[in-house]
Amino acid sequence: MQLGAIDRASDRPPYRQIADQLRELIDRGTLVAGDKLPSEAELIEHYGVARMTVRQAVQELRNEGRVVAEHGKGTFVRQPVQVRRLASERFARRHREAGLAAFSVEAQKTGFTPNVDQLEIATGPAAPEIRDRLRLGDDEEVVSRSRRYLADGQPVETAVSYLPASVAAGSRIVEADTGPGGIYARLEDMGFELDHFTEEVSARMPTAEERRRLQLTDGVPVVVLVRTAYDTAGRPLEVCDTLKAAPAYVLEYEVPAR
Amino acid sequence: MQLGAIDRASDRPPYRQIADQLRELIDRGTLVAGDKLPSEAELIEHYGVARMTVRQAVQELRNEGRVVAEHGKGTFVRQPVQVRRLASERFARRHREAGLAAFSVEAQKTGFTPNVDQLEIATGPAAPEIRDRLRLGDDEEVVSRSRRYLADGQPVETAVSYLPASVAAGSRIVEADTGPGGIYARLEDMGFELDHFTEEVSARMPTAEERRRLQLTDGVPVVVLVRTAYDTAGRPLEVCDTLKAAPAYVLEYEVPAR
DNA sequence: ACAGTTGACTTGTCTAGAGGAGCTACCGAG
DNA sequence: CTCGGTAGCTCCTCTAGACAAGTCAACTGT
Numbered sequence: 001m002q003l004g005a006i007d008r009a010s011d012r013p014p015y016r017q018i019a020d021q022l023r024e025l026i027d028r029g030t031l032v033a034g035d036k037l038p039s040e041a042e043l044i045e046h047y048g049v050a051r052m053t054v055r056q057a058v059q060e061l062r063n064e065g066r067v068v069a070e071h072g073k074g075t076f077v078r079q080p081v082q083v084r085r086l087a088s089e090r091f092a093r094r095h096r097e098a099g100l101a102a103f104s105v106e107a108q109k110t111g112f113t114p115n116v117d118q119l120e121i122a123t124g125p126a127a128p129e130i131r132d133r134l135r136l137g138d139d140e141e142v143v144s145r146s147r148r149y150l151a152d153g154q155p156v157e158t159a160v161s162y163l164p165a166s167v168a169a170g171s172r173i174v175e176a177d178t179g180p181g182g183i184y185a186r187l188e189d190m191g192f193e194l195d196h197f198t199e200e201v202s203a204r205m206p207t208a209e210e211r212r213r214l215q216l217t218d219g220v221p222v223v224v225l226v227r228t229a230y231d232t233a234g235r236p237l238e239v240c241d242t243l244k245a246a247p248a249y250v251l252e253y254e255v256p257a258r
Numbered sequence: 259m260q261l262g263a264i265d266r267a268s269d270r271p272p273y274r275q276i277a278d279q280l281r282e283l284i285d286r287g288t289l290v291a292g293d294k295l296p297s298e299a300e301l302i303e304h305y306g307v308a309r310m311t312v313r314q315a316v317q318e319l320r321n322e323g324r325v326v327a328e329h330g331k332g333t334f335v336r337q338p339v340q341v342r343r344l345a346s347e348r349f350a351r352r353h354r355e356a357g358l359a360a361f362s363v364e365a366q367k368t369g370f371t372p373n374v375d376q377l378e379i380a381t382g383p384a385a386p387e388i389r390d391r392l393r394l395g396d397d398e399e400v401v402s403r404s405r406r407y408l409a410d411g412q413p414v415e416t417a418v419s420y421l422p423a424s425v426a427a428g429s430r431i432v433e434a435d436t437g438p439g440g441i442y443a444r445l446e447d448m449g450f451e452l453d454h455f456t457e458e459v460s461a462r463m464p465t466a467e468e469r470r471r472l473q474l475t476d477g478v479p480v481v482v483l484v485r486t487a488y489d490t491a492g493r494p495l496e497v498c499d500t501l502k503a504a505p506a507y508v509l510e511y512e513v514p515a516r
Numbered sequence: 517a518c519a520g521t522t523g524a525c526t527t528g529t530c531t532a533g534a535g536g537a538g539c540t541a542c543c544g545a546g
Numbered sequence: 547c548t549c550g551g552t553a554g555c556t557c558c559t560c561t562a563g564a565c566a567a568g569t570c571a572a573c574t575g576t
Contacts, residue, residue, distance in 0.1 A: 013559060023466065039526060050561045052310065055527085063321055063476070065463045071527050072568030085458075088513040184515070194515035200343075201511070203461030203479050203504040205323040208281070218321070221461050221479035221504065229515070246461040246479065253459070253511045255346040257442070257452035257487070271529060297556060308531045313557085329557050330538030 002030060003038065003046050014049055018057035026066060026077055037067060037075040065219030065247070084110055084156075085250045091184065091197055101182030103149055103157075115150040118158075118213070121174055122146075123165050130162045133228055133239045141165040143174055145183075148213060155214045159242040167192070167237060184229065187237055195232040199253075201225050203246060214245050221246040260288060261296065261304050272307055276315035284324060284335055295325060295333040323477030323505070339506045342368055342414075346511050349442065349455055359440030361407055361415075370409040376416075376471070378404040379432055381423050388420045391486055391497045399423040401432055403441075406471060413472045417500040425450070425495060442487065445495055453490040457511075459483050461504060472503050479504040 002025070006017045025031045038046070043054040058075055061067045069075045090102045100108070107114035126134065126142040134142065142162045149157040161183060163173060172179045173186050184194055206214065206222045214222070223246050229238040262279055264272045283289045296304070301312040316333055319325045327333045348360045358366070365372035384392065384400040392400065400420045407415040419441060421431060430437045431444050442452055464472065464480045472480070481504045487496040 015559075020466075041525080051563085053560060056559085063463070064465070069527065070568085072525085072570085074526060074569095088511065091513060091515055093516050196515050197513045199511045199513055201459050201481075201509040202341075202507060203481050205321065205477050205479065207322070208278075219463050221463065223459075223461050249460060251459040253346065253457045253513070255349060255455045255457060255511070257349055257454050258351050273529075299556080309533085311530060314529085327557065328538090330540085330555085332539095332556060 003043075006047055006049070014047070015053045015056040016060070018043065018047060018049070018054065019060040022057065022061055023064075023066070026061075031077050033077050033079045035077045037077070039074060059218075062218040065217075065221075068217050081245075081248045082110070082112075083250055084151075084248055085252055087252045088199070088254065093188075093194070096181035096185040096188070099180030099185070101178075101185075107151070110151075112151040113153070115153070116147050117150065118146070118148040119176060120144075120146040121176070123169070123174070126162065130239055133226075134162065134164055134236050136164060143168040145173070145178075155245075156248055157242055157244045158210070158213055159240055161238055161240045163238045183238060187229070192237055193232045194237070195230050195234070197230065198228045199225055199251075200227075201251060206243070210243060214243070216245055223249055223251070225251070261301075264305055264307070272305070273311045273314040274318070276301065276305055276307070276312065277318040280315065280319055281322075281324070284319075289335050291335050291337045293335045295335070297332060317476075320476040323475075323479075326475050339503075340368070340370075341508055342409075342506055343508045343510055346457070346509075351446075351452070354439035354443040354446070357438030357443070359436075359443075365409070368409075371411070373408040373411070374405050375408065376404070376406040377434060378402075379434070380404075381427070381432070384420065388497055391484075392420065392422055392494050394422060401426040403431070403436075413503075414506055415500055415502045416468070416471055417498055419496055419498045421496045441496060445487070450495055451490045452495070453488050453492070455488065456486045457483055457509075458485075459509060464501075468501060472501070474503055481507055481509070483509070 004021055006014045008014070010017065022037060031037065037058070040051060040054050040058070043057070044051055047054070058067065058069070062069060066078055067075050068078050084106060086106065090105045095102070095105045103114050121143070123141055123143050126136055126140070130142060131138070131140070136142070143165050144160055144162050146160040147158070148155055149159065163183070167187070168174055171186050171190060173183055178186055188194060202224045203221050204224065206216055206220070210216070210222060216222070223244045225242045225244065227240045227242070228236050230236055260283070264275045266272070268275065280295060289295065295316070298309060298312050298316075301315070302309055305312070316325065316327070320327060324336055325333050326336050342364060344364065348363045353360070353363045361372050361374075380402050381399055382402070384394055384398070388400060389396070389398070394400070401423050402418055402420050404418040405416070406413055407417065421441070425445070426432055429444050429448060431441055436444055446452060460482045461479050462482065464474055464478070468474070468480060474480070481502045483500045483502065485498045485500070486494050488494055
């Protein structure tokens with residue numbers, strides 16, 4: 001393995017020099033996805049530094065999301081996960097008319113087994129931000145559906161939908177199984193004609209709870225996608241807060257130039 | 259300051275318990291944006307643990323992007339940066355007909371002083387991925403314009419545009435100043451009618467170089483946005499790879515439901 | 517041949533310092 | 547009153563271990 005030396009006279013601290021060299025091995029392709037890094041003991045012996053110095057160097061690469069440490073096994077160059085390209089047409093009417101919710105559309109295209117768990121349905125007062133987005137009055141309630149999506153058994157996303165209770169109550173939206181085509185098909189069954197959605201996309205590091213629910217390792221951000229469904233009158237019918245493991249998703253949009 | 263104790267009998271390691279308690283102070287609003295955390299010395303004394311244990315606890319919050327350590331000053335709850343909501347209509351024709359490039363449109367709306375630096379213009383062979391996106395032949399060259407954008411002097415984004423040399427050569431696109439309305443205005447000046455753009459959005463942790471160029475601290479991911487401009491014949495005219503500091507951006511899209 | 521055990525290797529966590537470097541406020545001298 | 551120096555506080559970096567816990571391959575006993 002082509003590890004160099006560290007320069008004690010350098011301004012750059014040894015742990016960063018070691019991190020630089022390991023990063024270089026990955027960037028150059030000397031180490032590729034799935035390869036094991038030199039062990040801590042090997043790095044300690046090679047560079048003649050303390051164990052904490054070596055650990056700090058490797059932690060830099062962990063924080064960058066480039067390597068994954070596995071207790072008792074070693075540290076490995078991260079395997080890329082299958083990237084799901086989410087086309088915005090996944091909410092087209094033809095899909096829900098065919099009885100497919102968006103996640104199922106995605107599963108069919110990409111070829112994975114979709115599953116939903118940790119489902120929680122509740123009715124109650126809306127948080128201020130949700131109330132604003134749904135343009136509700138102070139005392140109007142919302143129905144919320146919280147859930148986690150799995151692809152081939154692996155958590156990939158969490159989502160919470162909010163709809164005005166006045167819209168959703170009494171429909172299958174408040175049941176465990178919303179029925180074919182999901183929430184949007186039920187809304188259209190009830191006579192609401194969906195016109196468009198807005199999607200607000202951002203990214204950040206996950207909270208500890210989010211890391212746990214999505215089974216994320218170090219250095220993996222999440223994509224936050226807040227989608228609002230509007231009817232033809234421009235009225236917001238549903239807000240959906242979703243969280244996705246960032247490495248697994250590319251969101252695709254088409255934007256007019258006119 | 260309401261710090262608790264650590265439970266040495268717990269399965270949860272002390273450094274994580276300390277991180278949990280500091281996180282709780284922030285979540286509960288006991289510490290708010292800009293507030294200083296207890297110093298390392300204070301935490302060491304309070305919890306009766308080693309310095310490295312305390313540093314590891316604080317590093318958890320740094321990696322989550324929640325706090326920022328400043329050498330010699332202290333560790334502070336991160337100040338939220340001004341969030342720029344990027345509406346997809348920033349590429350509408352009316353803006354470039356008014357002589358405004360997208361960044362200037364954004365600056366006018368949000369009210370900051372826009373600037374561009376680190377400009378590099380080159381002509382040469384295309385990387386395979388760019389060649390594919392622009393649907394170029396093996397020997398066709400591209401013009402590339404690499405630059406960094408600053409808002410009120412602060413780096414917020416880097417971008418590289420690629421256009422077929424056969425399209426861009428001889429125009430102001432290869433000059434330092436592309437002229438009013440930017441690249442897209444020049445393309446339309448030359449007779450190309452822009453029809454739509456695709457935008458592919460993802461997120462990841464920045465590389466070391468990207469951190470440097472964007473002046474990012476620990477635990478701050480970047481949003482990667484690859485935009486492709488198409489003319490009315492569906493031909494790709496330009497590919498623009500951009501990188502944005504994630505906390506500063508929310509991307510907004512409108513998606514039809516039909 | 518198989519199951520259980522063990523040893524070696526690996527990462528995880530912690531201790532107890534020590535010294536370096538940045539920052540800031542205060543004090544003393546001019 | 548101003549400026550330079552200094553002391554104290556702060557985070558950064560490193561050392562040199564020690565012990566815990568997970569993994570895996572090899573060995574041993576049945």
